[in-house]
Amino acid sequence: MGTRLLEVTVNGRTRCDAVDDATLLVDYLRRSVGLTGTKQGCDGGECGACTVLVDGAPRLACITLAASMAGRSIETIESLAAAGRMSPLQRAFHEHLGAQCGYCTPGMIMSAEALLRRDRAPTEDAIRAALAGNLCRCTGYVKIVESVQAASRALAEGER
Amino acid sequence: MSSSIGAASAEASPPRTVGHPTPLVDGVDKVTGRARYTADLPHADALVGMILRSTVAHGTIVGIDVSAARALPGVRAVVTGDDFAAPYGVIPIAQNEWPLARERVRYRGEPIAAVAADDRASAEAALAAIVADIAPLSPVFTAQDALAEGAPLLHRDKAGNVEREVAQDFGDVDAGFAAADLVRERRFHYAEVAHGQIERNAAVASFDPERGELTSRSTTQVPYYLHLAIARCLGLDRAQIRITKPFVGGGFGHRVEPLNFEIVAAALARAAGATVRVEQSREDSFLTHRGRPETDIRLRLGLRAGGEITAVDCEVIQRGGAYAGYGVVTILYAGALLHALYRVGAVRYRGLRVYTNTPPSGAMRGHGAVDVRHAFEALLDEMGGELGLDPFALRRANLIEPPWRTANDLQVNSCALAACLDRVEEASGWRERRGKLPRGRGLGLACSHYVSGAAKPVQWSGEPHAVVNLKLDFDGSITLLTGAADIGQGSSTLLTQVAAETLCLPIERIRVVAADSALTPKDNGSYSSRVSFMVGNAALRAAEALRDTLVEAAARTLGVAATEVVWQGERCLVRGTDRELDFASVVAAALAGTGTLTVKGVWTTPSEMQGGRFRGAAVGSTAGFSYSAQVVEVAVDEETGAVSVEHVWVAHDCGFAINPLAATGQVQGAVWMGMGQALQEETQYHEGLALRPNFLDYRIPTIAESPPIDVTLVDSLDPLGPFGAKEASEGSLHGFAPALTSAIADATGIRLMALPATPDRVLDAIVRRRREARLESMRANRAAAAAGERTNP
Amino acid sequence: MTIDATTPRFEFRRAASVGEAVQWLATPGARVHAGGTDLVPNLRRGLERPSIVVDIGGIAGLAGIAWRDDACAIGATVTLARLAADARVASTYPALAEAAAAVGAPAHRSAGTVGGNLCADTRCVHYNQGAWWRGAVGGCLKRGGDVCHVAPQGRRCHAAFCGDLAPALIALSAELDVASYGGVRRMAAVDLYRDDGAAHLALLPGELVTAVRLPPPDGVSGYRKARVRGSIDFPLAGVAIALRVGQRSIERAIVAVTGVGPRPVVVGTEAIVGRRVDDETAALLATRVEQSVKPMRTTATPAAYRRQVAGVLAARLLRTLAA
Ligand SMILES: Cc1cc2nc3c(=O)[nH]c(=O)nc-3n(C[C@H](O)[C@H](O)[C@H](O)COP(=O)(O)OP(=O)(O)OC[C@H]3O[C@@H](n4cnc5c(N)ncnc54)[C@H](O)[C@@H]3O)c2cc1C
Ligand code: SF4
């Protein structure tokens, strides 16, 4: 049984917090840091609601030990809006109704974010593959695919 | 008629909001992570509440010793069934469930005690220290066992474990069958399914012993039913209780009745004199259940050669689980909605709702009617095939023409099913493609319908069905106060649109405050697709009242008659002149004499829409039915039994789409949820213990296998709906499963009589059919050989 | 009626080297943590109660893929995402790339590692449940009880090993480097497993898999997985085949099946070697597979289906590889 000082970067800010060795990343983010945008829908690893980015790759915060994050960079849904303005993905999810109840949305958007950073113009198949671990019970996913496509278009227009 | 909405718009060019795709008014909060759901509410000082569940399926509680638990460090409160004043249940005549079991436990997972402690570890230690002495009784896990002679009884007052037996006969059924050219009877079986809303259950309750006040925030679809239940179970005056609903992550019926954990959180808060937070696991939601019951159906239909339905004879048995919940309503819906989709005059319905030692079933999206709709459409499809009728022609032979009163006294005022059929026939390329697809590919059609709000709510004193308040203040902002719970379906957005449209104002001027019993007018909650229709109508009327007040104030200021004022929202004009007044001046004028204004709009379902006079007639009655037709295309892998849904085309008659964006999203979600149930979702029990209480074994479809769903919204302008609108979030669910199995039949010749169509079931059916075909051809060969011997001796 | 407290308690240590890791692993009750995607769900459910959790994610030497000609050494902490995206792996060892891509969902693959996948725990519907649930059935042979709910008469646990990589690595004749306090040994991938769901790994206490070594490919290979959903699900059955077909007939075939028992099943291929790949040969292989695998009722899906579908997948894959 142990406690440690955990040094991590959360949404661009370096932090140092005391955490119990057994603390899950999702509890660290929600309780210690106070970022409740990251959700929990299952009892461990089965739904994707807790998806965050660790060094740019999607990770399930509910089956990640906070202690294993020392020195890593974590990004949550709260990091995407700059100066309070929605990111292209957030705007697309809002305008195209990619979010109904909104509960799967933070995880969904973080998975999509990881995809679009890798591939700004993904095919529909690539979108489906990237979001395949994020369950949504409201949308039937149709408008989620459309939202990611719209964000991809917006990114392309932004470049031009 | 759809009221006076035309009045203002005739001459004006106001911002039109209804009928336009409108992003959700609370959407920004959701996509940025700012939205606070129950588990996100900050409460540094909250105690951790946890619930102990029975591991015994059926037993007498001899004693529950909590003394050791109470004595543990950090434990602030321990409660058991004895701490409650009354049992609960969403239907006033069937309240037989205690928040924590008393005297008896009736299912594995039933809550029996609860603790509040300083932290999770202390709470867990306290649960472990509770000693429950339960003397086992023999359990019954299936409807069949529960109905067997001499089966142990779950409830003393329910002989034979029958919660409700329904027998309804409309028209001359025997004559109907006699007049039929084809009569067929089939049996169907449907697995139990669960809502699977992604948000886990949670409640935060606080009690202030000094003032005797309780506040509760929780994951509910029915804050006002919860209000009643907490008052009743805790023996509190309702005025001492305040319920607010934070953001809610879906419901689909799981949260449409007050649930044990919410009431327990309140009891713990009171016992501890503190704030208690109960956060439940995914396993907990499966144990709490309230999903669609396991169902057995026997269905007989009579058809004329042209496809007209002459008679319906349907028997439904639902395994209800351990407590009443919505059960009576569920079994009544199953019968009531045999009507109102097609012209059927003769209908015999027998329904049995049975108590078993499994978690209680309840209401789930498409309440009561989903499995029956599958049976009905599947048998129609099969019989149509025998009669050589195209599935579309078969449906068209049975269309309702409104206004129409069904045999069971339901009123249909609008129905665009014919148009829905036309749309999906065309969109799917049915005529060109059906019957010409390669082996293993198939197309199937089914129709469905649903209510836009139950005309008689289960808790009802005769009050209006919906009330909305609009508050106009000196700052020129309008606050729409509604008790309606937006659980993601977009009801707050819809109400904003309705009010904005009526007032000719941009939606930014209107702010919604929803579901806070201290501020908002009572509302029955988000279920049976009632919000758009009923609360929408109330919002419309409130906005009209406010507009009238404003027009009068403008008229006074301008010194003209109100009829001379052309209302355009942000400004108004005197007819035929260029004299005008801006909104701020109108507001100032209107409030000068009265101060801040609050106006009210109410909606009451007309009495002719409230059903007939027979027992159970209220269920199924509604002010408006939605209609839907859908075509599903499948690919079946005949070696592995895997079914993949390639495409869905659906047309939904929602009367009028106030928010086409949300309505389309709702229809897609409904179709897709139908797909989950039809393809792969099922609960399962091992001696009464939930075997799939997680998201790995309870297989909600992922995006990877989910199809494109093309939606056409069809208008029928319902005379009672707000702007002609009806429901859009349930009716298309029912059609998916039958369209799927018809498509599978088209692809493979196999008609599945049991759902879900998991690969193992499909493969079983394929293997069985092959075996039968082999046997048949052997028999035929033998017969031919024998015949050959006879003719050529 | 008791409830196991589920809040896990352990000491977390991040190893800087293999030496440090194996030293700590020598402590009784120590557990390796790589990606944690299998271990942490089990910790949360109280299925594992380690005293020390040794994280190997920070050991520099374990995270690489090294090639010598067409042979390859893959470090134990290489992630599945990386493996699935590596073009050279995909062209040289298609079975391995396909298996890696078939694991769970993207977020499992970006955390999950090769070593963790090989050493993942076995699974059973009566085991992968919460603490209350297992208390309600009195535990089982695998943990905390004395009966097996799948085969109550027996004394053996039938929980199924469900890793996707193992059959591919077995078919590709991979070997493993295994380090311990005592040194390093090498073993065939197939020898990592034992036919006991409660103790399915042939590792000694404190041993650590450090690398997977693959010989140059001998023919073609592929992996096929049966699952109900298009993602997330563990295999109901997963079949890997490595195949060398000469001018006319099969010269060599290794077939391994996962998800059907405590260890991956290697299916005898004598019956098909020397034959041409045609429908009859494929059917023969399907029959051999169905006879070799004996899934028990450890999943909610009926065991008979897992057996049937394993045969179908093997037959199909054989035809695809030979085409
Ligand atoms: C919802 C869900 C779905 C999943 N689906 C699949 C699936 O489809 N297919 C599949 O194969 N897996 C699946 N998994 C399991 C898991 O994600 C993968 O098996 C993954 O590869 C495990 O790797 P890891 O590094 O995360 O292992 P860890 O969790 O870190 O470790 C797993 C086990 O191996 C031991 N271990 C780890 N590394 C070593 C080593 N180098 N030497 C010795 N012992 C070691 C650990 O002590 C532990 O007991 C799924 C998991 C979840 C939660
Ligand atoms: S196979 Fe038997 S012993 Fe093994 S985990 Fe399942 S129930 Fe337990």
Ligand code: FES
């Ligand atoms: S909460 Fe992390 S995967 Fe479900």
Ligand code: FES
């Ligand atoms: S929007 Fe509700 S779960 Fe996805």
